[in-house]
Amino acid sequence: GESVGLHLPTLSVQEGDNSIINCAYSNSASDYFIWYKQESGKGPQFIIDIRSNMDKRQGQRVTVLLNKTVKHLSLQIAATQPGDSAVYFCAEKQGGSEKLVFGKGTKLTVNP
Amino acid sequence: KAGVTQTPRYLIKTRGQQVTLSCSPISGHRSVSWYQQTPGQGLQFLFEYFSETQRNKGNFPGRFSGRQFSNSRSEMNVSTLELGDSALYLCASSLNSLVTSEAFFGQGTRLTVV
Numbered sequence: 617g618e619s620v621g622l623h624l625p626t627l628s629v630q631e632g633d634n635s636i637i638n639c640a641y642s643n644s645a646s647d648y649f650i651w652y653k654q655e656s657g658k659g660p661q662f663i664i665d666i667r668s669n670m671d672k673r674q675g676q677r678v679t680v681l682l683n684k685t686v687k688h689l690s691l692q693i694a695a696t697q698p699g700d701s702a703v704y705f706c707a708e709k710q711g712g713s714e715k716l717v718f719g720k721g722t723k724l725t726v727n728p
Numbered sequence: 729k730a731g732v733t734q735t736p737r738y739l740i741k742t743r744g745q746q747v748t749l750s751c752s753p754i755s756g757h758r759s760v761s762w763y764q765q766t767p768g769q770g771l772q773f774l775f776e777y778f779s780e781t782q783r784n785k786g787n788f789p790g791r792f793s794g795r796q797f798s799n800s801r802s803e804m805n806v807s808t809l810e811l812g813d814s815a816l817y818l819c820a821s822s823l824n825s826l827v828t829s830e831a832f833f834g835q836g837t838r839l840t841v842v
Contacts, residue, residue, distance in 0.1 A: 650831070659732075659818050659833035660771075705771065712821055714759045716782045716831060718771035 628725045635696045637722045639689040639706035646708035650716070651680060651691045655702045663691070664702075693724075699728045730755065730819050730833035738839045746807040749837045753800050753821030759783075760802040761831065762794060766817040774817075777802055809841045 621667045629635050640650070647668040652660035666673045666689075667679045673680050679692040691705050705715040733752040741747050753760050761768040761784075762774040777796035794804040800821075806813055816838050820831040 652833075657835075659835045661816075662830055662832060665830060707771075713784055714761055714776045714778070714831065715773050715786070716761070716763075716771075716820070717773070718763075720770050 625721045626725070628727060629696050629697060630728055631696060631728050635676075635691075635693040635700070635724060635726075637691045637693075637704050637706075637724065639691075639719050641687050641689060641706070641708050641719075643708060643710065643717070644684075645668065646661070646689065646717075647711045648709040649680070649682060649689050650707045650709070651685055651689075652704065652705045652707060652718075653700075653702045654668050660705060696724075696726050698726045698728055700724060732819055732832050734817075734819050734834035734837050736837060737835065738824050738838045738840075741809050743809055743842055745809050746805060747809060747839060748803055748805045749817055749819075749839075750816060751802045751804075751819030751821075751834060753802070753819075754832055757821035757823050757832075758800050759822045760796055760800060761820045761822075762802070763818045763820065765818055765836070766814075771818070772800075774804065787838070805836060810839050814839060814841045 645712050650665045651663040652658045664675045664678050664680050666682050671682050677694045681690045690691050703721045705721045707718045735750045759778045761776040763771050764823045765771045776784040780796045791807045796802045816836045818836045822831040
C-alpha cells in the first residue's frame with residue numbers, strides 16, 4: 617500500500633544503550649525521508665532527515681541510514697537517555713509534494 | 729523565531745456541529761499541511777495549501793475543508809461532526825524551497841466529539 621510501515625511497535629532499552637528503530641517504506645518514488653519524535657501531548661518534532669541520494673546522515677547522537685535496495689530506513693540513537701522516551705515516526709515525501717506519509721510509530725521506552 | 733501555532737488546543741463538540749481550527753505557520757513559510765492523528769489510523773494527511781491554493785488532498789470526505797489566507801495562516805473546517813472525527817489535528821508548515829523540505833509541526837488541536 618501507500619503507507620510507510622514500521623517493524624516494531626515498542627522498543628525498551630536501558631539508559632546509555634544504543635537504540636535502533638526501523639522503518640520499511642513502500643514507495644520507491646519517495647526521495648526524502650524524515651524521522652520525527654512525538655512526546656505525549658505534543659506535536660511531532662523533527663529529528664533528522666535524509667534525501668534519497670544519500671545512504672547515511674548523522675546528527676547529534678542520531679544517525680539515519682537509508683537502504684534504497686530494500687526500501688528500509690533506520691534511526692540510531694546513541695547513548696539513549698530517559699528524555700528520548702517517546703514515539704518515533706518515519707515519514708516519506710515524494711518530489712514536488714509537501715505531503716508526508718507516516719509510518720505507524722515505534723514507542724521507545726528508556727529504563728534508568 | 730516562533731514555531732507553528734495552533735488554536736485552540738482543546739475542543740469539545742457534539743455530533744452534527746461544525747468546527748474551525750486555526751494554524752499560524754512559521755514566519756516565511758508558505759506551505760501549510762493538515763494531518764489527523766488517531767490511535768487506530770495514525771497520522772493521516774488531510775490537505776496542503778500553498779499561496780492560498782490547495783495543492784494536495786488526502787482521502788477524507790468533503791466534510792473536511794480548509795483554506796489559506798494571504799498571510800499564510802490556515803484554517804480547517806469540519807462540518808456535521810461525527811464521533812469518529814475525535815482526533816488530534818496537526819498543522820505543519822514548511823518553507824517549500826528546493827533546498828530544504830523540513831516540515832515543522834504545531835502542538836495540535838485535540839478535538840473530542842460527544
